[in-house]
Amino acid sequence: MIVVMDEGATEAQIQAVIDRMVEMDFNVHRSTGMVHTVLGGVGPEEEIDPTAFEVLDGVKECHRIMSAYKLANRHFRPAGTIVKVGNVEIGGPRVVIMAGPCSVESRDQILLSAEQVARAGATVIRAGAFKPRSSPYSFQGLGEKGLQMMREAADTHGLLVVSEVMDSSQIPLMLQYVDILQVGARNMQNFNLVRELGKIRKPVLLKRGIAATIDELLLSAEYILSGGNYDVILCERGIRTFETSTRNTMDISAIPTVKKLSHLPILGDPSHGTGRRDRVLPMARAAVAAGADGLLVEVHPDPDRALSDGAQSLRPEQFAELMDQLRIIAPAVGRTI
Ligand code: PEP
Ligand code: MN
Numbered sequence: 001m002i003v004v005m006d007e008g009a010t011e012a013q014i015q016a017v018i019d020r021m022v023e024m025d026f027n028v029h030r031s032t033g034m035v036h037t038v039l040g041g042v043g044p045e046e047e048i049d050p051t052a053f054e055v056l057d058g059v060k061e062c063h064r065i066m067s068a069y070k071l072a073n074r075h076f077r078p079a080g081t082i083v084k085v086g087n088v089e090i091g092g093p094r095v096v097i098m099a100g101p102c103s104v105e106s107r108d109q110i111l112l113s114a115e116q117v118a119r120a121g122a123t124v125i126r127a128g129a130f131k132p133r134s135s136p137y138s139f140q141g142l143g144e145k146g147l148q149m150m151r152e153a154a155d156t157h158g159l160l161v162v163s164e165v166m167d168s169s170q171i172p173l174m175l176q177y178v179d180i181l182q183v184g185a186r187n188m189q190n191f192n193l194v195r196e197l198g199k200i201r202k203p204v205l206l207k208r209g210i211a212a213t214i215d216e217l218l219l220s221a222e223y224i225l226s227g228g229n230y231d232v233i234l235c236e237r238g239i240r241t242f243e244t245s246t247r248n249t250m251d252i253s254a255i256p257t258v259k260k261l262s263h264l265p266i267l268g269d270p271s272h273g274t275g276r277r278d279r280v281l282p283m284a285r286a287a288v289a290a291g292a293d294g295l296l297v298e299v300h301p302d303p304d305r306a307l308s309d310g311a312q313s314l315r316p317e318q319f320a321e322l323m324d325q326l327r328i329i330a331p332a333v334g335r336t337i
Contacts, residue, residue, distance in 0.1 A: 001021075001026065001040075001041040001043070001045040001048060001050070001053075001062065001063070001064055001065065001070075002038060002039070002040055002041070002062065002063045002065055002070075002073075002075045002076060003017055003021070003038070003039040003041065003053055003059060003061075003062045004036050004037075004038050004059070004060045004061045004062070004063075005017070005036055005037040005038070005039070005058055005059060005060060006036075006058050006059065006060045007035050007036060007060075009037060009058035009059075009060075010058060013056075013057045013058030013059075014030075014037055014039070014058065016056065016057070016058075017039060017053065017056055017058070017059060018030070018039060020053070020056065021039065021041045021043070024043065024044070024047075024048065025043045025044055026041035026042060026043030026044075026045075027041070027042045027043060027226070028040070028041055029041075029042070029071055029076075029225070029226075029228075029230075031076060031077050031230075033077065033078075033079055034079070036060065038076060038077065038078075040070055040071050040076045041070075042070050042071070042226060045064050045065070045066075048064070050062040050063060050064055063075060067215075067261075068215070068219055068222075069215075069218045069219050069221070069222040069262075070222070071222055071225035071226055071230075072218045072219075072221045072222045072225055072232075072262045072263075072264060073218075073261070073262065073263075074260065074261055074262055074263050076263060077263035078263070079263070080263045080265075081230065081231075081232075081263045081264055081265060082265070083203050083231045083232070083233055083265060084231075085124075085160055085179050085180060085203055085231075086160055086179065088123050088124065088160060090203075090233050090265045090267075090293055090294055091233075091264075091265030091293050092293075093334070093335055093336055094335065094336045094337065095288055095292070095293065095294055095295070095326065095330050095335045095336070095337045096123055096124065096267075096293065096294035096295075097117075097121060097122045097123060097124070097294060097295050097297065097323065097326070097337070098122065098123075098124035098125070098126045098162050098267070098294060098295065098296045098297070099117040099120075099122040099124075099125070099126060099295075099296075099297045099298070099299045099319060100113050100114070100117055100122075100125040100126040100127045100298070100299060101113050101126075101127050101298060101299065101300045101301075101306060101313060102127070102128060102131075102271075102298050102300070102306065102307075102308040102309035102310075102313060103127060103128045103129075103131055103139060103141055103142075103146070103306075103307055103308045103309075104127045104128065104129050104141070104142050104146035104147075104149055104150050105139075105142070105306070105307050106149075107149045107152070107153075109300075109301060110125075110127060110146075110149045110150055110153040111149075111152070111153045111156065112301045113125065113127070113153070113299065113300065113301055114153035114154060114156065114157040114159055115156075115157055116299065116301060116316040116319070117159070117299055117316075117319065118157040118158060118159055119320075120316070120319050120320040120323045121323045121337065122159065122319075122323075123159060123160060124159060124160040124161070124162050124179070124180070125150065125153065125154050125157075125159045125160070125161055125162070126162045126163070126182075126296055126297075126298075127146070127150055127163060128141055128146075128163060128164045128182075128308075129141050129142055129143055129144070129145075129146030129147045129150065129163055129164075130143060130163075130164055130165070130166045130167075130170060131164070131308060132164070132166055132184050132186045132187070133308070138308065139307040139308055144173060144177075147163060147173070147174070147176075147177035147178065148177065150163060150177065150178075151177045151178075160179040160180065161177065161178045161179050161180070162178065162179065162180040162181075162182050162205055162296075163177070163178045163180075163181070163182060164181075164182040164183070164184050165181045165182065165183065165193070165197075166184070166187060166193075167193065168192055168193045168196040168197075171196055171197070171200060175200065175202060178202075179202065179203070180202065180203045180204070180205050180233070181197065181200070181202060181203070181204050181205070182204075182205040182207065183197065183204060183205065183206045183207060183220075184207055185207045185208060185209050185210050185212075185237055185272070186209070186210065188206060188207060188208060188209035188212055188216075188217065188220050189209055189212070189216070189220060191220075191223060194206070194220050194223040194224050195223050195224075195227060197223075197224050197227070197229060198223060198224045198225065198226060198227015198228060198229045199227050199228070199229070200229055201229060201231075202229075202231070203231035203232070203233060204224055204229065204231065204232050204233070205233045205234075205235055205267070205296070206220060206221055206224065206232055206233070206234055206235065207234075207235040207237050207269070208234070208235065208236055208237055208239065208251075208254065209239075210239060210240045210248070211239060211240055212239070214254055214257055214258060214261065217234060217258075218234075218258070218261060218262055221234060221262070221264060232264050233264065233265050233266070233267060233293075233294075234258055234262070234264050234265065234266040234267070235266065235267045235268070235269050235296055236250065236251055236252075236254040236255055236258075236266060236267070236268050236269065236273070236287070236292075237250075237269035237272040237273055237296075238250040238251065238269070238272055238273035238274065238275075239251055246273075246274045246275055246276065246279060247272070247274060247275020247276070247312070248272060248273055248274070248275065249273075250268070250270060250273030250274055250283050250287075252268070252283070252286050252287060252290050253290075254266075255268060255287060255290040255291050255292050256290055256291055259291055265293035265294070266292060266293055267287075267292055267293060267294040267295055267296050268283070268284065268286075268287025268288070268290075268292040268294075268295050268296070269295070269296040269297070270283035270284040270286075270287060270295065270297065271296070271297055271298035271309065271312045271313065271314075272298075272309075272312065274312065275311065275312045276311060276312055277303065277311065277312055277313060277314055277315075277318065280297065280298075280312065280314055280318075280322075281314075281318065281321070281322050281325065284297060284322055284326070285322075285325055285326070285329055288326055288329050288330060288333065288335070289329055289332075289333055291333065297314065297319065297322070298312055298313040298314065299313060299314045299315075299316060299318075299319040300313035300314075300315075301316060303315060323337070
């Protein structure tokens with residue numbers, strides 16, 4: 001259930017509505033917008049009559065939200081969510097570019113990566129220190145040492161850090177080093193992990209599962225939001241289909257669909273979305289043109305020697321070219337970069 005308060009509703013009126021909702025067994029989440037306060041209620045909404053709320057003092061309107069996700073629903077924050085991390089805003093007019101190698105491999109590699117992506121215009125460095133590899137014999141990541149190297153590289157070049165958390169036991173460690181915690185595609189439905197991420201107060205980048213529907217993605221986001229962490233950024237990274245010519249099928253249509261259904265920002269990941277560096281630029285352009293709030297792109301100083309995902313990692317000069325192209329595309333769709 002969503003209760004939209006009148007413009008100028010008093011604190012006492014808002015509190016009275018919250019008290020009534022709590023009395024009726026609703027868990028209440030409050031969102032204070034520029035004009036209206038919106039109260040999202042998770043509870044027995046089949047049993048309520050919205051009119052009974054609409055007649056309360058200070059209430060503008062009340063709606064039942066029958067979709068399973070309530071806090072991730074666009075109705076909860078019609079104007080959209082802007083996730084603020086340091087001086088970067090994700091979900092605002094600026095398209096935010098997060099770029100870097102698939103994995104942290106060495107101090108030199110991550111320092112050079114940070115320098116290259118920062119010079120081209122990225123604001124966040126991406127790289128994994130804990131890697132979810134399909135084979136247990138593949139490179140598994142440098143762990144805490146990798147996180148330390150990433151933090152140093154980011155601080156040296158004025159970047160923020162996003163890195164993947166694979167298990168809830170890693171959360172305290174991640175919080176020491178990263179600005180955004182990434183949940184990988186394979187963990188989107190690790191409900192224990194997403195529930196724990198609802199308890200922290202740092203942004204979470206939630207990637208769509210390999211075989212997940214958009215509803216399932218939004219329900220996983222709902223786990224995080226319902227814990228009180230509203231700073232969730234979604235990411236379309238390709239899904240598995242019958243098509244074999246690319247590693248995954250990048251579902252560009254998920255971007256406007258999520259925008260319609262949810263207030264959460266969404267990024268496009270054309271690297272995992274295609275699996276081949278020669279397909280990354282066109283899909284990155286398409287994602288921004290389709291309304292993505294940013295991109296997550298793999299870039300490596302020497303991709304042919306990368307320890308993971310080299311084939312889909314851009315060379316630094318290709319990344320610089322992509323940024324130049326986005327500087328033309330973003331304004332054409334009302335965004336900056
Ligand atoms: C990654 O970002 O390197 C990664 C492992 O992504 P995904 O979870 O989308 O496969
Ligand atoms: Mn990767």
